Structures are given as C-alpha cells and as structure tokens.
Amino acid sequence: VTEPHIQLLDDLGVEFARVAANHERSPRRSRRWVFGAAPRRVLVIASCALALVVCGTYAVPPTRAAIESIADSFAGWVAGDDDQPPGRALSGGNAAPDWVREQGGRLIAETDGVGLYVTRVKTEERGTLLTFALGNSVSVGGNIDDWRERFDRHALIVLGAGQLAPQVSIDERGRFPLFGVTARWVTSVKLVYEEGSSLTADDVDGGFVLMADARRPLRELIAHDAAGQELERRDVSHIDMRDLCKQTPGCAAP
Amino acid sequence: MARTPGSSLRRASREPSAFADVYSAYSRQLLIFFMRRTFDLEAARDLTAETFAQAFRDRRRFRGRSDREADAWIYGIARNLLSHYGRKGRVERKAVERLGIQLPSIGVGDYERVVELAGLAELRERVSHAFADLSDDQRLALRLRVIEELPYAEVAETLRVSEQTARARVSRALRRLTDVVDLTPPSPEVTS
Numbered sequence: 001v002t003e004p005h006i007q008l009l010d011d012l013g014v015e016f017a018r019v020a021a022n023h024e025r026s027p028r029r030s031r032r033w034v035f036g037a038a039p040r041r042v043l044v045i046a047s048c049a050l051a052l053v054v055c056g057t058y059a060v061p062p063t064r065a066a067i068e069s070i071a072d073s074f075a076g077w078v079a080g081d082d083d084q085p086p087g088r089a090l091s092g093g094n095a096a097p098d099w100v101r102e103q104g105g106r107l108i109a110e111t112d113g114v115g116l117y118v119t120r121v122k123t124e125e126r127g128t129l130l131t132f133a134l135g136n137s138v139s140v141g142g143n144i145d146d147w148r149e150r151f152d153r154h155a156l157i158v159l160g161a162g163q164l165a166p167q168v169s170i171d172e173r174g175r176f177p178l179f180g181v182t183a184r185w186v187t188s189v190k191l192v193y194e195e196g197s198s199l200t201a202d203d204v205d206g207g208f209v210l211m212a213d214a215r216r217p218l219r220e221l222i223a224h225d226a227a228g229q230e231l232e233r234r235d236v237s238h239i240d241m242r243d244l245c246k247q248t249p250g251c252a253a254p
Numbered sequence: 255m256a257r258t259p260g261s262s263l264r265r266a267s268r269e270p271s272a273f274a275d276v277y278s279a280y281s282r283q284l285l286i287f288f289m290r291r292t293f294d295l296e297a298a299r300d301l302t303a304e305t306f307a308q309a310f311r312d313r314r315r316f317r318g319r320s321d322r323e324a325d326a327w328i329y330g331i332a333r334n335l336l337s338h339y340g341r342k343g344r345v346e347r348k349a350v351e352r353l354g355i356q357l358p359s360i361g362v363g364d365y366e367r368v369v370e371l372a373g374l375a376e377l378r379e380r381v382s383h384a385f386a387d388l389s390d391d392q393r394l395a396l397r398l399r400v401i402e403e404l405p406y407a408e409v410a411e412t413l414r415v416s417e418q419t420a421r422a423r424v425s426r427a428l429r430r431l432t433d434v435v436d437l438t439p440p441s442p443e444v445t446s
Contacts (some may be wrong), residue, residue: 004367011358012303016277019310023270064355097427099348131352138354163354 015121068086070151070183071144073206078120078128078144079120086118097136105133108207112176114164119254134162134179155183155231156223161212161239162208169244174251175211176241178218182207186231214241215253255296260324267314277306282371289372291336295365300345303324303357307349337374384431392411395423 027134087106090096094107096117105119108192112119117133131141140159142150151157159179163169170176182189182204191199194217201208204223211219223231245251262275283303288298307332314325338346350357369375385393390414398409399420411418 004371006282006285006364006371007365008299008358008360008364009285009302012299012306012355013274013281014278015303015355015358016306017271017274019355020266020270020273044419097351099351102348133351139352141352 011105014234015111043048048098053082058179070154070157070181071148073184074130075144076117078130080128080162088116095136098131100133109201109204109209110179111177111201111209111211112171114211115177115208116159116181116209117164129170132159132181134159135177136160136163136165151181151209155186156189156221156234158179158221158234158236158239161241170248170251171211172212172250174214174245174248176214178210178212178236178239180208180210180234181219182223183231185225187226190222191225191236192219192222193217214248215247217242258324259328260319260321261328263309263313263316263324264319266310268318270310270313273310274325276309276328281306284328284332285368286372287332288336289374290369290377292339293374293378295360295368297339297345298368299330299360300347300357301335301339301351303350303355304335304345304347307353307355308335310353311349341377348411358390381431384433388427388430390428395420396427396431401423401429 048231073086074129083210085106087108089108090101090105094110094115095113096107096115098106100117100119103119103121105117105183108118110116114135115133116135119131119133121129121131127143127145129141129143130147131139133139138183157180159181160178161169164171164177164178178191180189184206186204189204189210191201191210191212193199193213196216199210199212201210203240218236220236221236223233225231259276259279262272263281265272266276281302285298285302287296288301292298294300305328307313309328312331316324318327319326330373335346385396386398395409395413398412399406406417406420406424409424410417413420413423415423
C-alpha cells in the first residue's frame with residue numbers, strides 16, 4: 001500500500017537538502033578538525049591560501065601599514081566587552097527577526113528597511129558564536145575563529161544575497177539585497193555591474209546592504225576609504241539573480 | 255551497508271548530505287506526532303521544521319549509534335519544542351531562521367491527507383468521550399481553565415474552592431485526557 005503523498009514534506013526536504021549541500025561545500029568545522037592539532041602558523045598559512053583560492057580576491061594589497069582586520073570590529077564585543085559594540089542598538093522601527101531581538105542583536109546597516117544584524121550567543125561547545133542575519137530569513141554564523149579566518153586581512157567581505165521576507169528575494173522594483181561587512185576605515189562600497197551605471201553605499205560603518213538590480217549581471221564590489229582610496233575589490237559575478245528574476249512577477253528585463 | 259536512522263545521524267556529523275536519510279526516516283512520523291498534539295497543521299509543520307533544524311544544527315552532539323538512541327534524541331528535541339509551544343503558545347523558530355529554511359506553503363490536499371494519517375477524527379471522538387467521562391467538577395474546572403482561559407484564581411473563585419484544589423482538578427482532568435492520546439513515538443522508517 002502506497003502511503004499518501006504529502007507535498008509540504010517534500011518541499012521541506014528540498015530545503016534541508018539545500019542547507020546540507022551548503023554545509024557540504026563549506027565545511028568550516030571539518031576544516032578546523034583537520035588543522036585542529038596543527039600549529040597555529042600552519043592554520044594561518046592554510047587560511048590565507050584558502051582565502052586566495054576560494055574568495056576570488058583581486059590583487060589589491062591593503063595600502064596601510066597597520067592592518068585592522070574586520071574581525072577586530074567584532075572581537076571585543078564577542079569576548080564580552082560591551083564598551084564598543086558594533087553597529088547600533090535595535091529600535092522598535094527595525095524589522096529585526098525575533099531571534100535577533102531575543103539575543104540582544106545589533107543593527108550593522110539598513111537600506112530601505114532591509115537590515116544587516118549581528119548577534120552573539122555563548123555556547124558550551126563552540127564558544128561565543130557570531131551570527132549575521134541578512135534581512136529576516138537568512139543568517140550565516142560561526143565562532144570568532146571561523147570568522148577571523150574569513151576576515152583576516154580583508155577590508156571587505158561579501159556575506160551574500162539575503163531575502164526581503166520568507167520566500168521573497170526580489171522586490172517590486174526588481175532589486176535584491178546584497179550584504180557585506182567591512183573594516184572600520186571603509187566608508188563607501190561600490191557595486192559595479194557588467195554593464196551600465198554602478199551603485200554605491202555611502203556612510204558605510206562596519207557593513208552594508210545594497211539593493212542590487214536583479215536584472216543585470218554583477219561584476220565586483222569595491223571598498224573605498226574616506227579619502228577615496230581604493231582598498232579592496234571582491235568578485236561578485238557568481239551572484240546571479242537573473243533566473244530568479246525571470247520567475248518573479250514584475251521583475252522584467254530593463 | 256544498510257542506512258539506518260542511527261547510522262545516518264551519526265554520519266551526518268561529518269557528511270551533512272547524510273542528513274537527508276534522517277529526514278526521510280522521521281519527517282512523516284514527526285509531522286503526524288505534532289499534528290496529533292496540536293490539531294494545527296501550520297504549527298505541526300513549523301514544529302517539524304524546527305525539530306530537524308535543531309537536529310541538523312546539533313548533529314555533532316549525537317553520541318549514539320543505535321536507532322533507539324536516534325529515536326530518543328530526535329524525539330527529545332520534538333518534545334522540548336512541543337513543551338515550549340504549550341507554554342508560550344508559539345513555535346520556536348530560532349534554528350529554522352538561523353539556517354535560512356523557507357517553510358513550505360500548505361495545500362488543501364496536504365491538510366486532508368495529514369488529518370487522515372493522524373487519525374484526527376478518531377482522536378477527536380476519543381477525546382470527546384473522555385471529556386464526557388470526567389467528573390462534573392473536573393469537567394467544569396477544565397472548561398474554565400483551558401477553554402475559557404481563566405486564571406486559576408478565578409477558576410477557584412467560580413468553583414468556590416481553594417486555588418490549590420482548582421489546580422488539582424484541572425491537572426487530573428488533563429491527565430485523563432492525555433491518557434487517550436498515544437504519546438509513544440512511532441518507530442522510524444528504515445531506508446536502505
């Protein structure tokens with residue numbers, strides 16, 4: 001006897017398969033396990049090599065003699081120092097997810113009501129976890145060592161595309177939110193498309209939310225300091241929302 | 255080698271994709287488990303999703319090997335969430351949100367199938383009989399506290415008894431109704 005089919009369980013199964021595949025592709029924990037017993041120097045070298053291979057960073061060396069990692073923007077707060085918390089406290093007007101509020105999260109950046117939030121949570125197994133909420137439905141997290149590996153010697157890190165609401169990725173103007181974090185001296189971030197005008201987030205302070213055009217292929221993000229000096233470029237051509245745009249009502253070709 | 259829920263859960267700690275076997279083994283029975291206790295498919299869906307999200311998040315904490323240990327671990331998460339739902343009146347979604355899980359919509363066909371699978375019609379009838387079999391005192395106490403949602407102080411005042419007695423009557427009534435609902439989790443399906 002065949003058991004009746006339950007569509008919602010199939011759909012939920014697809015979601016968990018997607019999440020599992022993402023973890024399979026970026027096995028932070030297993031990487032730590034592999035290098036867990038190795039000297040820290042090996043870990044640092046491996047992390048840098050991995051960052052160069054995986055992250056698609058352009059060869060734009062930081063021009064400052066003293067490098068302040070993005071991780072330094074969060075490390076003190078993660079360690080329990082509340083004197084210099086990142087971002088701003090949440091207000092009633094922020095559309096922060098409930099779990100971000102419950103965990104005393106902070107608002108790093110906000111554009112058109114879409115926020116980038118950060119929370120810290122103490123765990124017994126992995127120490128204090130730093131989690132970024134990309135809008136209301138997507139989050140990325142890890143402990144400070146995980147992040148330090150990823151942030152090391154970078155002025156700009158792309159966290160990814162988030163969602164405007166559960167199951168809503170693109171707004172009525174054909175835009176999607178693109179999130180990232182920056183070192184403290186970064187004051188603006190420019191998104192360059194393959195063609196056409198670029199989009200700039202000014203007054204950047206620790207992170208950004210760019211409402212990117214889902215109808216155009218992206219090329220790169222460029223971080224600048226207050227003097228207009230270019231600090232870092234990141235390839236974002238892998239973030240391509242055009243297929244999703246075609247399936248979204250109102251997201252027509254320009 | 256046969257893939258059992260226990261071995262799949264263990265394997266998922268180093269191979270996240272193995273979690274698919276865990277999901278296959280438990281998803282249907284967990285949805286029904288929650289449906290029989292909440293009578294609400296949306297809540298049952300959310301509780302099922304959060305159970306798997308927490309299991310996925312904490313999969314490295316599973317130290318067992320056998321299917322029985324896997325059952326106990328998964329249903330431990332499920333019962334905790336159900337308890338939270340009972341106390342707070344809302345489903346905890348922290349792990350679902352943290353993993354970015356999108357909850358699927360519920361079709362009319364799904365609702366009918368799950369109601370049938372959960373045997374809700376029969377369960378409602380059994381609960382109804384059990385409710386009718388309660389003593390008058392217990393039935394009234396339960397009605398005031400659970401259906402009319404009065405605080406215990408008001409329940410006691412209405413019944414002209416002490417608050418402690420009111421609590422005891424509600425508690426005994428709930429226990430008798432709970433006996434009607436099978437709280438034993440079903441055995442998981444085994445994939446191979």
